[in-house]
Amino acid sequence: MFFNEEFETLPREALEALQLKRLKAMVARVEKSVPFYKEALAKAGVTADSIQSLKDLQRLPFTYKQDMRDSYPYNLFAVPMEDIVRIHASSGTTGKPTVVGYTKKDIETWSELMARSFMAAGVHKGDIIHNSYGYGLFTGGLGAHYGAERLGASVIPMSGGNTKKQIMIMQDFGSTVLTCTPSYSLFMAEAAKEEGIDFRDLKLRVGIFGAEPWSEEMRRDIEGKLNLSAVDIYGLSEIMGPGVAIECCQAKKGLHIWEDHFIPEIINPETCEVLPEGQMGELVITTITKEGIPLIRYRTRDITSITYEPCVCGRTHARIARMSGRSDDMLIIRGVNVFPSQIEAILMGVEGVEPHYVLIVERKDNLDTLEVQVEVGENLFSDEIKHLQALSAKIEKQIKEMLGVTCRVRLVEPKSITRSEGKAKRVIDNRNKA
Amino acid sequence: MHVEQISIFIENKFGRLAEVTRILGDAGVNIRTLSLADTSDFGILRLIVNDTEKARTVLKERGFTVSKTEVVAVEIPDRPGGLADILQVLDADGINVEYMYAFVERCGENAVMIFRFDETQKAITTLTSKNFNVLPGNRLYSM
Numbered sequence: 001m002f003f004n005e006e007f008e009t010l011p012r013e014a015l016e017a018l019q020l021k022r023l024k025a026m027v028a029r030v031e032k033s034v035p036f037y038k039e040a041l042a043k044a045g046v047t048a049d050s051i052q053s054l055k056d057l058q059r060l061p062f063t064y065k066q067d068m069r070d071s072y073p074y075n076l077f078a079v080p081m082e083d084i085v086r087i088h089a090s091s092g093t094t095g096k097p098t099v100v101g102y103t104k105k106d107i108e109t110w111s112e113l114m115a116r117s118f119m120a121a122g123v124h125k126g127d128i129i130h131n132s133y134g135y136g137l138f139t140g141g142l143g144a145h146y147g148a149e150r151l152g153a154s155v156i157p158m159s160g161g162n163t164k165k166q167i168m169i170m171q172d173f174g175s176t177v178l179t180c181t182p183s184y185s186l187f188m189a190e191a192a193k194e195e196g197i198d199f200r201d202l203k204l205r206v207g208i209f210g211a212e213p214w215s216e217e218m219r220r221d222i223e224g225k226l227n228l229s230a231v232d233i234y235g236l237s238e239i240m241g242p243g244v245a246i247e248c249c250q251a252k253k254g255l256h257i258w259e260d261h262f263i264p265e266i267i268n269p270e271t272c273e274v275l276p277e278g279q280m281g282e283l284v285i286t287t288i289t290k291e292g293i294p295l296i297r298y299r300t301r302d303i304t305s306i307t308y309e310p311c312v313c314g315r316t317h318a319r320i321a322r323m324s325g326r327s328d329d330m331l332i333i334r335g336v337n338v339f340p341s342q343i344e345a346i347l348m349g350v351e352g353v354e355p356h357y358v359l360i361v362e363r364k365d366n367l368d369t370l371e372v373q374v375e376v377g378e379n380l381f382s383d384e385i386k387h388l389q390a391l392s393a394k395i396e397k398q399i400k401e402m403l404g405v406t407c408r409v410r411l412v413e414p415k416s417i418t419r420s421e422g423k424a425k426r427v428i429d430n431r432n433k434a
Numbered sequence: 435m436h437v438e439q440i441s442i443f444i445e446n447k448f449g450r451l452a453e454v455t456r457i458l459g460d461a462g463v464n465i466r467t468l469s470l471a472d473t474s475d476f477g478i479l480r481l482i483v484n485d486t487e488k489a490r491t492v493l494k495e496r497g498f499t500v501s502k503t504e505v506v507a508v509e510i511p512d513r514p515g516g517l518a519d520i521l522q523v524l525d526a527d528g529i530n531v532e533y534m535y536a537f538v539e540r541c542g543e544n545a546v547m548i549f550r551f552d553e554t555q556k557a558i559t560t561l562t563s564k565n566f567n568v569l570p571g572n573r574l575y576s577m
Contacts, residue, residue: 376499385478413497
C-alpha cells in the first residue's frame, strides 16, 4: 500500500534524474537568497550551473548545527518572512535553539511524507491515531498530526504527559495506532499494568516510535508488552521533522528515506570522505525541495549505514539502518567508543532485565569509570546474594567481551531510574563537572 | 512443614530499612524475626511475619521487589554442640544450607533456627527421621 505510488516506486534512474534537477534548482535558489550559502558556495567554487551529476554533491560545503546557531533566528531562511507560515525550534539543550521555518508548500510536503510514512508502517484511513509526541516547538506532535490528517485517519492530539489519562483515552477511544518515543511506550505499558489494564485488551495494532535511538531487542520487548507492530521512524527538525525516513511494515529492515526530497550520504565524520554502501558513518542530508530553510549537506551527527538494495515492499528509495546513536551521544570511556544503544542491546539480551537503565560515567583519579544501573524487578530477583552477584558479573563480563569496556553493574530498586515522558535520558556524564 | 519467608530487595540507601518496617507496621503486620544479608550496593531483607500475604501485598504496592521463599524452622537444644549435631545430620545426607539465622523467641527450653536449604523437602525428611523437631509455620507465626 502506497500513499504516492508513482514517486515511492520511481525507478532509480528516474529518481536520480529528479534528484539532480531538484538539487540544481535548490542550489540556484540559495546562492541568490541566503548570504551564508552564497559565501560558502563561492568559497567552494561551486555554482548551480557547474553541477553536472549527483557526484558533484561531494564538492558542496557541509552545513553544521553550529551554522544554524550562528544564524539564529532567521538568517538561513531562503524566503521572506511573509512566506513563512510555521516556525519550529529544536530543544536546544546547549545554548540557543535551532530555528526552522516552513512555507505553505513545505508544510504540504511534510504532511505528504508523514502520510507516506504512516502508510509504509501499515497505517491507513480509518485508523485512530493516538499521537503522544509533544505538540509545540518540537516538530514531533504537529508533524505526525498533519500527516495523519493528510492520510485521512482520525488523529487524537494527546501530546506527552498525563499518562493515566493517555491510557484511559486509548482504551475508551479505541486507538489503533500509537505514536511516541519508544521509552515512553514502555512507561505507558508499566503504568497500565499498575492500573490493572492489559495492553492486549486495547485495539492498538501499530506503534510508530522515534525521536531517540532504540535497539532491535527493545522492539521485541515493546511488541510483547504492547501487543502491536513496532515501527521505527526517523526525522530531525533541521531537515523537516518526523517522516524523513521510516521502516516499511513488510521488511522492518532499514528505514526508507524519501529520496525525491532528500539526498542522503554517509561520511566518515573525521575525514569527511563519503563512504560506500553498507559502511557505518555519519548521515549527511541535503534537502532538495525545501523552500523555507533549504540545507546543503547537513551533518546530522546520527550514525548509520545505507543500502540501495531493492526492498520487498516495492519502494525504490534507499534504506538507512536503525540509528546506532548520535556521534555526540557516543561515550569515549578510556579511549573506547561506546554507544548507549550497544549497552542496551546487551542488557535486553539478559533474561528478566527491564528496559530501564542508566549509564553513569565518572572520572576517578584520572580514570574513566562506567556504572550501569539496572533495576531489579520480580523476574530478576533472587533471595540469595550469590545469584544477584552472579547476574551483575554476567552483565559486566558481556559488556567487557562485546564492547571492550570495563564497567560496574549496580542493581537498584524498581522505579528508581527516572522515567521519561519524552526522550529518555540514558547517560549521566559527570566527568566534566568537577 | 515448611515456613513462609518473604525477601525484599533493598538498595543501600539512607532510610530504606526504616521505610520497609514502617510500611509493615502501618499495615498491622508483626515481624516475628528477620535477617539482613548485605553487599556494598544492596541488601536482602528476609522476614518471617504473622501475615505473609498482607506483608507482600503492601510492600509490592509501594514498589518494592518482594519474593516468597520456603524455609525450615528447627528446634535446637540450647547446649554446647546443639547446632553442630543438626548440621552433621544434614551434611551426612548431602544437604546444603544456603543461609540460616536465629529466631527471636525460644520454644520452651530450646532455641529455634531458621534454615534455607537447597532441598527443602529432603531436609525436612532427614531432620524428622532423626527426631529433630521441625516447627510448622502457623506455630511460628503465633509464637
